[in-house]
Amino acid sequence: MSSNEPVFVFNGTTYLGGGSNANCTISVCPVELSIYGYRPSLPLSISLIALYGVCGFVQIALGWRYKTWGYMSAMLLGCIDEILGYVGRILMYKNPWNHGGFIMQIVLITIGPVFFSAAIYVMLSQIVTYISPKHSRFDPRLFYYIFIPCDIVSLILQAIGGAMSSTSDGSSSAGVNIALAGLAFQVATLVAFVAMTVDYFVRSREVWRSAHLPLKFKVFVSFLALATLLILIRCCYRVYELNEGYTRHSGALRDQTLFIALEAAMVIAAAYALVIGHPGQVFYSGPRRLAGTGDDTTKE
Numbered sequence: 001m002s003s004n005e006p007v008f009v010f011n012g013t014t015y016l017g018g019g020s021n022a023n024c025t026i027s028v029c030p031v032e033l034s035i036y037g038y039r040p041s042l043p044l045s046i047s048l049i050a051l052y053g054v055c056g057f058v059q060i061a062l063g064w065r066y067k068t069w070g071y072m073s074a075m076l077l078g079c080i081d082e083i084l085g086y087v088g089r090i091l092m093y094k095n096p097w098n099h100g101g102f103i104m105q106i107v108l109i110t111i112g113p114v115f116f117s118a119a120i121y122v123m124l125s126q127i128v129t130y131i132s133p134k135h136s137r138f139d140p141r142l143f144y145y146i147f148i149p150c151d152i153v154s155l156i157l158q159a160i161g162g163a164m165s166s167t168s169d170g171s172s173s174a175g176v177n178i179a180l181a182g183l184a185f186q187v188a189t190l191v192a193f194v195a196m197t198v199d200y201f202v203r204s205r206e207v208w209r210s211a212h213l214p215l216k217f218k219v220f221v222s223f224l225a226l227a228t229l230l231i232l233i234r235c236c237y238r239v240y241e242l243n244e245g246y247t248r249h250s251g252a253l254r255d256q257t258l259f260i261a262l263e264a265a266m267v268i269a270a271a272y273a274l275v276i277g278h279p280g281q282v283f284y285s286g287p288r289r290l291a292g293t294g295d296d297t298t299k300e
Contacts, residue, residue: 034096066280078115085109121147157182223277
């Protein structure tokens with residue numbers, strides 16, 4: 001038994017409040033002894049599972065219609081990941097000491113936005129090709145090779161760090177540091193993506209100012225930008241949360257209101273922003289190039 005595990009004695013029976021050997025239940029131990037210090041909101045978890053389910057089905061329908069297989073796959077993986085993560089939160093609502101539920105939600109909810117980020121990253125190449133490839137500093141195809149590997153590295157670090165932390169009930173500083181590195185790397189990648197996107201729009205401003213930008217393209221870019229901002233805010237929150245580790249002494253970890261506002265709300269809003277800003281209507285239902293920029297081609 002680790003000295004970090006809280007112990008509660010009731011009617012002569014000793015109950016452990018942490019680790020894989022925890023035998024506390026909500027009927028015996030005070031919830032404050034659990035890792036979060038609260039019971040995760042059941043209505044919130046059920047609502048988010050339903051919303052991610054709808055989002056996933058919509059992405060399948062749009063992906064099938066426009067043949068956006070890569071975008072659809074990334075979004076679908078993100079939705080499935082989040083659904084399973086909130087199933088873990090439901091298990092922890094039923095028993096805040098459920099170690100399996102803790103592992104599920106700490107790993108899956110942490111890595112979920114990585115898949116949505118991947119869906120965002122592949123769009124920069126599409127935007128460059130649509131407006132004017134010659135104004136880009138790089139061949140549009142290079143954006144895939146820059147951002148997707150970075151996303152994979154971030155995913156691996158967060159998954160390994162989350163798994164190490166969860167199996168030690170948050171006591172593994174190495175696990176926390178690895179997860180923190182993955183989140184920080186995701187933030188850096190998002191910032192680099194934003195910088196490169198802004199740089200491209202500045203360099204190509206004469207083209208898109210002189211041409212008529214379709215409303216659907218403006219909607220697409222606006223919601224893509226919104227999703228990027230929301231995920232960036234969420235990642236910054238997670239970095240802040242992890243600074244104190246997965247311990248009962250972490251004020252951020254044990255603040256459910258903060259989790260709802262900066263994790264749950266940010267990520268589900270980003271997922272639906274990526275539904276409204278689906279690339280299919282811009283890049284797969286008409287000209288592949290912006291009208292007036294030359295070399296317009298139409299999808300057959």
